[in-house]
Amino acid sequence: MNTDLIPALDAAGMPGPPWLFHFLLVFTFFLHLIFMNLTLGGTLMAFVANLRGGGRTADPNAVLAKRLMGVNTYAISLAITTGVAPLLFVQVLYQQYFYSGTILLGWIWFNMLVLLMIGYYAAYLHKKFRGPWLGVSALTFFGIAMTHVAVHLIHVQPEKWARFDANALAVLGDPTYWPRLLHFVLAAITFAALVAAWWAVRRARAGVDVEVNTAIAATAWRWGLWSTVLIMVDGFILLGVLPKPVLLGVMRGGLATLGPLTISILFGVGLLMMLARAKNPVENPGLVSGTLAALTLTIAVMTVTRHQVRVLYLDPFTSQFHPTIVPQWGNFILFALLLVAGLATVFWMIRRVLTSPAEGDEAA
């Protein structure tokens, strides 16, 4: 493969073994996906539910929209926070490709920040003033998804950089672009839907607004079912349009690549069966929690597959570069310890908060 346009490796070398960065990249990206799914899927769903609720505050659809947007206040911030880490690690492993991809997109990539800002504040404005803000928010988040899929497809295909340099939007014509985008967007919707269903079931079982919560659970469950059906169809299309060498790579990769892929397909089928089984999710809370857990696992496994596909796309190029490795083990260990301590502190704090209700006169 011609590597002329690919920048040199960084002279400083890699501050740890590549496998460590691969692991951290995949792991933190998975964390990011959880909150990204809530943000993107939740906002898209809230937008539709809000329309269907037609402004009647007691309508289950309206309550669902309100709830999803309530979660969003936190989900957006956490999506950004968890997004920082994969952004950092991708720059260690793939800086030659990643920066090149972002530069070829130029303003489009920069504008992602602008969209993020608009999306967040529009969500806030929606809560205050209603109006068109929810639609604005949904649109901007969708735009961010489009940007990410674009930068991904550009950075993994250096052989096409000259073409993208002439016209970055040519990436929209990449056969995998739309199936790939849809795959992520639908998964986001499924995840947000199942979280909403799970919460509504819990509320209903606890005897809070049973009627509304039962209706919400049923609606959200249907969202989950139908978007999973679409994901399965779209997933096979995506597999079919992958470039030949990449698809062959997946097929010939043995257990390492076929394992995760098979597991996620089986999980997908399993999810469909679970989703189709319950007509009224409130009657079957165990199934609901199980389905949400299975979905989360599927996302985790799919994150691995996604990464393997990137590795295969880039293999003809990366195999021609041999980074020197200058491990900083001490610093890694410090990071790992602090990460554990930091997360423990966060959990401890949240527990403290949940178990310390305001006393008497303090309660508002």
Next chain:
Amino acid sequence: MDYPIWNVAMGGGVLMAWVAITHVIVSHFAIGGGLIIVITETLAVKRSDPELRELARRSSLVLILVSTVFGAISGVGIWVVAGLISPGAISALIHNYVWGWAIEWVFFILEIVAALVYYTTWDKISKGAHLLVGWLYFIGAYFSLVVINGIITFMLTPGGWLESHAFWDGFFNPTYWPSLVLRTGIVVLMAVAFMLWPAFKASPDRRPDLVRYLGWWFLGGVFVSYAGYRWWEAVLPDTVTALFLGEAPTLAGLAATRSFTLWSLTLGLAVTVVALLLAPKLARGLTAILLMVGAFGFFGGYERLREGTRKPFLIHSHLFSNGLLVSQIDEINARGIAAHSGWVAAGDPAPEAFGGRIFVAQCASCHTIDGYQSIREALPTVADMELVAADQPSGMGAVHYREQCSRCHGDIEYQEMAEMMPTLEEIREDPEFIRELNLGMITMTLVELRDMGEEFADFEPGKQFDMRTLDRSYMPPFVGTEEEVEALALYLASLDRGETDVVATGGEK
């Protein structure tokens, strides 16, 4: 330098400046706000003072709306823009300091989660638990600074790292501690500048109290940051301070920045003493604005000074801001920039177009064509020559000469030049000849810039360089072969013909 180039008309540096300025103001506010808000709440609980508590609560709304999102997005923005305009440089930083950033990320998680919880749980949980969340927020925020401060100061004074390339040698570099003290003061200044607004909303009888309370904070912030600033100056290598201190500072602009920085702080101090401490009843919106001007001026001035003294490096004495490593100079001079970067090599092989791509790869990170640090302005043109030669009305020739020529002809007086250069008639008769003359000047300038690169070999390796010994200490050297010098010169000379954007990046077919 071997990356594709994002060609922004406004200049990548200008865009970076905007993103970075917003980010540092908001992020320092987020830290200082955390500190003052949680201490204020602690005091309010102790003294059972609902107005004081209200101040903390109102400020925490600003904190969450502005800092957790705007601060976080603009922080990501710095990476995004750096990756777009100087990918090689940011890559080098990340490959050395990724674990530093990873550790900062841990504190960032704590900061953000605590901020969200703190804001949502006012009056919903016990006061003790709420205070705890507030303190955890501050710890997370402050330790982000403790970490990132190591990386920022490393860039200006890499210290022992230049020799050892060891993480901690660079992290705890000579300016680490002074800078931490200075920034600790600054976070307080930023926070007070914002918190005055919610304080104004308190009931009229308590307002003066709260204003004076914030005044004490600001006063403390002024002293801490002034002490930190002087300490910072004291530990900077002489070769760096000489750029902006003393009788004849090398960079007069930076010396002015330094005065501006200190006068801004003085303004902040004066406003505080008069309108916040002595007569808090007088404090109005205008007071807050003046205070903001003082605080932002001081902070902005200091940041400008730090950046200005670091130029043209991203990591002093190691890596230039256009991504060129000091250690690469000889190799690229020998093999050529085209051999180094596929993006420069690919595309129209005509010398002028080739030169355009060299410009983009080496110069465009600082120079735009017509905007900020315009290259067209910096180069001699036929029109410039005419103005100088015409001397109309009498005396203007010298003025034009000073503006257009003396940056390269500092050693030649106007009179001397007037005798040496072609007359107005000669210029009008044969502008082509003048173009040739200008091309010669540009070529010679590039040759000088290329020769400058060889002087880096004379510096003592492993030590911070004394850039004052260089003629153009504000610029990286030009690197490339002689043929590439000619191509770039042809391109630069062609700018005088009015083509605005002949720059074609590589790969275009």
